[in-house]
Amino acid sequence: MPLRAKVASSVSRTAGALSRAAGRGDGSVIGGWLGLKIDPDLLAHLAAGRAIALISGTNGKTTTTRLTTAAVGVLGPVATNSFGANMPTGHTSALAKAGNTPYAVLEVDEHYLSQVLDATNPHVVALLNLSRDQLDRAKEVAMMAQLWRSALVRHPQVRVVANADDPMVVWSVTPPVVQGQYVQGPQVTWFSAGQRWHDDSWVCPECGSTIQRNGEQWWCSGCPMRRPQPHWVVEDDGVLDPGGAWHKVTLQLPGRVNIGNAATALAVAAEFGVRPVDAVYRLRDVASIAGRYAQVQRDGRNIRLLLAKNPASWLEAFDMADEAPTLLSINARDPDGLDTSWLFDVDFSPLRGRQVLITGDRAYDLAVRLTVNDVPFQHVRTFAAAVAEVPPGRLEVIANYTAFQDIRAELDRVN
DSSP: OOOOHHHHHHHHHHHHHHHHTTTTSSSSSHHHHHHHOOOTHHHHHTTTTSEEEEESSSSSOOOHHHHHHHHHSSSSSEEOOTOOOOOOHHHHHHHHHHOOSSSEEEOOOGGGHHHHHHHHHHSSEOOOOOOOOOTTSSSSSHHHHHHHHHHHHTTTTSSEEEETTHHHHHHHHHHOEETTTEEOOEEEEEEEOOOOOOOTOSBBBTOOBBBBETTEEEEESSSSBOOOOEEEEEETTTOOOOOOOOEEEESSSSSHHHHHHHHHHHHHHHHHHHOOHHHHHHHHOOBBBBBBBBBBEETTEEEEEEEEOOOHHHHHHHHHHHOOEEEEOOOOSSOOSSOOGGGGGGGOOGGTTTOOOSSTTTTTHHHHHHHHTOOOOEEEESHHHHHSSSSSEEEEEEEEEHHHHHHHHHHHHOO
16 A cells, blocks of 8 residues: 555554543544545555455345355455444444455445445445435435446446345346447346335336336336346245255344345355355354344343334334334434434334333334324333333333434443
8 A cells, every 4th residue: 555545544543442442432433534534545545455345225234244244254354344334434444454354345324335336346236225214314215226326337347236126226226228228237146035115116216107016026017127036035044046055044133134134145245256055154153233133131121122213124123023012212313313204104003912112312203103003102211111111021122223322321331
């Protein structure tokens, strides 16, 4: 690397280490921020010479990144932003901290995918899904798909692993037509993990006609766009690879959605030459992801933490949660998005019949939504009060970003 990049990388590592030593965080943002201030091209310099995978989408990025890192780890050391700092500062910090690893797997915020593509020139990009998320400040879903499409056109050499079940993702990797000619697009490997959330893909982004569905198949009623034939498919509790071999997936993570994340990880690892039969055993070692799915014992209760940040992820959280007392916690601070109207896009009816408690800064917004959905609930002021209100046994906790962090901090103080 140039001298400036070497100095910037050293400063990045030192700042991150000081931040961790001072208990001010994991250093994954401040280190990258300082490094990029010294050398704005530091991310590109750190990425050079590595085989890199980028993982992006609205939901499942952090978990899929962790699973992919485990799968690619068959080949050797892998740099990754394991704490979820998924913007260029986090990527820079992760690569600087890791040193000269031959491989890197980076979670990328969907808004920054274009910028990170340009900086890192990755070997493969995995595109998981696109759905509404923090619409008070984020782009509308079709606009995000257009940004992805424009970015991928500039990188036709990159391999893409994409979700065949999401029309927005499929359109984003489909080469556009310019003056009657298709622009060269990337090579695509399709995976199918099922898509339970459809409310952001009823309208074709290509022609504006309605998307029709029949089982797992979907197609546009007004143009040729339709679901491509997937190469990797979730089947029962395993994954079918492109050769037709079935691989049982054993995970410590709950829910069918995580088998889908595992299928994506296997598909990405295969682009690096990792055989599924070698990678699948690595996946079983992945447990809690930055506190998500963590299980903690407290006062005779087995408390499991589930993060849900938007309608699509709340739907999956209900699928993961056991039939047990459930605490819902909602905030609307800056990392969450300030608009809570999305609560009315969530169907809370799966919670009927169980003990439901609510808390958080915006508990009253949640109370209105549950009342409309005819779900009885009890409002509690604190997490400790919620624990006291449920009998010994399982307590499921579903919370959005800052509410989740508040509860994690409370559990850490006690334990």
